[in-house]
Amino acid sequence: MSALPPGITLPKGFRAEGLSSGIKRSLRPDLALWTSDRPAVAAGLFTTNRVKAAPVELSAERLRDAPDQARAVVVVSGVANALTGPVGRQDSLDVMDATARALGIPPSYVLHAATGIIGPRIPVAKVLDALPRAVAGLSTGYEAGHRAAQAILTTDTVTKEAGATAHLADGTRVRVGGMAKGSGMIAPAMGPLHATTLAFLTTDARVSVPGLQQILQQGTDRTFNMVSIDGDTSTNDTLLALANGAAGGPLADDDPAFREAVGSVLEQLARAVARDGEGATKLLTVNVHGAQDIAEARRAARAVASSLLVKTALFGADPNVGRVAAALGYSGAYFDSGDLAVELVDGRKRWPLIQGGVPAPGLENGEGKRLHTVLQRLEEVVLEIGLGQGPARATAWGCDLSYAYVHINAQYHT
């Protein structure tokens, strides 16, 4: 596996387009479309929120009904189409049906997602007007994928795109592409079917339906489900993967190189989502080792990455080790206070923060001031945490909490 240049999101047989349909008053892109030139195997993970947006329910239904016939994904941004009742469901069905008609494929081959404000309906007429333009613009290559990646954004400041290639055991070269959206209302996993943002993966590998679902779930558990921005779980979280087999070759279900490529794309996207957290100025990477098992390692890492007090301390470049210890303490992970070790990783240098369960020497005085300066400089802050219990490790990603987060989310929305 080797990483490809950013933006290479469309493997063989996939095309995309993104444009403005007028949902967003700003006239920024708000309608994205992906297609596969042949039926693709599809897998999906959706929000566990009890209030599910109509597109979430409809995509989940279609994955159950025709998981090996996916041909298109249509996404709108600006409105979530959640809390819209039966009329909202019909609005999404109208968008999906129109997409199918414009592409000349059966309606059941179309998947759908949405993101934006909860409550308002999709302006269906505008979307229907724009769909023929989207279909006409469908194209391969970097620019088309990038336009689609732009059209799924809301409060994001940058697109999130990633790609990877893998050589299967028999030498077949397959590609994996992905794009994601997410910078607020993002929370850790709440269950086996919980994804945390919008993300779309495409691959030209040949994979079975259960194989793709399992690869997606496993990869998501250690990537998107380890990202936390603000602890709120959306009504619209959707992660879809399409595998169209255009690269040929053997079934890639159990091929380690393929799994690694999918994992790499998911991790690149998850880190990009954390880094672009609403108002964020720093990426926070929390590595936990020495946990009793992987579930505890994840719990501990997520608790630190999600703690508001750690996030605000990070924004202030305050080496407030007590807040890290407190977050570990309420995470539910087992450890003995006296075994706790925390380091700040700064390139090759490691700054001890907690050793043997107490703050590192000098932290309240000169050493603390030096660390303050280091934290001010770092754009990615990496914490290495040892629980001293067992062999399990995990990584979580987050960001700092700034004035801008409050500003973005306190705006009167209408």
Add this chain to the structure above:
Amino acid sequence: MSALPPGITLPKGFRAEGLSSGIKRSLRPDLALWTSDRPAVAAGLFTTNRVKAAPVELSAERLRDAPDQARAVVVVSGVANALTGPVGRQDSLDVMDATARALGIPPSYVLHAATGIIGPRIPVAKVLDALPRAVAGLSTGYEAGHRAAQAILTTDTVTKEAGATAHLADGTRVRVGGMAKGSGMIAPAMGPLHATTLAFLTTDARVSVPGLQQILQQGTDRTFNMVSIDGDTSTNDTLLALANGAAGGPLADDDPAFREAVGSVLEQLARAVARDGEGATKLLTVNVHGAQDIAEARRAARAVASSLLVKTALFGADPNVGRVAAALGYSGAYFDSGDLAVELVDGRKRWPLIQGGVPAPGLENGEGKRLHTVLQRLEEVVLEIGLGQGPARATAWGCDLSYAYVHINAQYHT
């Protein structure tokens, strides 16, 4: 039961004092002492955080060893004495022993709590120097209780004091007093032994050890455990109750008037803590009815009161009903989207926000603007939420999330 004027925190037989020992560089009060003139029955609730401050461990041990012999509570603010290892434990023992000596009572009769920065040690010499002054100043009445209530504060902007009286079935008049501290690092219950702040209750009623523990637990479950500011659970949460029996009369364990008085004091204090959340400009009260059972009602109410997106919307006076629905959706409480009803209570007027699972008519237009104005005006925002499932109800308290919250918590602390 009738409410007493604020500040009446010291029932018969209790004295208090609060002063500056020099722990806080600002020379604000940082040492509080309460005593009972006779051995009191004591009960306590402590943080469930795995990283427990030394005072938490020591008070829990003393409650196990001598639950009917409490004579004094000594509290320091400014340092948490958490993450301090064995030397921290010895520091707290030294403070407790010195308190006992100064009062002429056995060391096992002294309870202890601390709040402040995690990591640094208690400056024991300063505290020991100040203790004789604290003992000399011990007094009954409003001013003494108020000085103690001031000395337990950290980032709080106001003291939290409450009192109530009750007439037992036989006519005996008993009093309940309480004071609390807390405005950050406050989270909902994480277990049966979880308290969420520092709070100290005193009563001159006669109660049994198990009776007092049970009354305290039940009252806390529906008051302090329903307050959320930022979701972080402290290493130092401590709630202590002392009942010295000075009022005489029968055992009050099962007396409804006494339970009501304790509940009233706890609720007054819990609301005061929520209202004084770090940087808060508004108190948020979330009433949930129609839940299947009380656990689900509490889960739903707490999810809304704890949601960062609800809190920031509140700060912006944004009637963002989608965020309320989303929080209910991930709370884990069962309901059907289509049954959901949410109202904003404004004195006698009720503004519909969600009806039958969709936003109330006009909310995206003129009605939304009117609500924006209403929310700007209200200092306490009350949401009335119906889940349409069953008879259970619950109330949670929170506050908005403002720029000031970020400012307070992003300060470099050394």
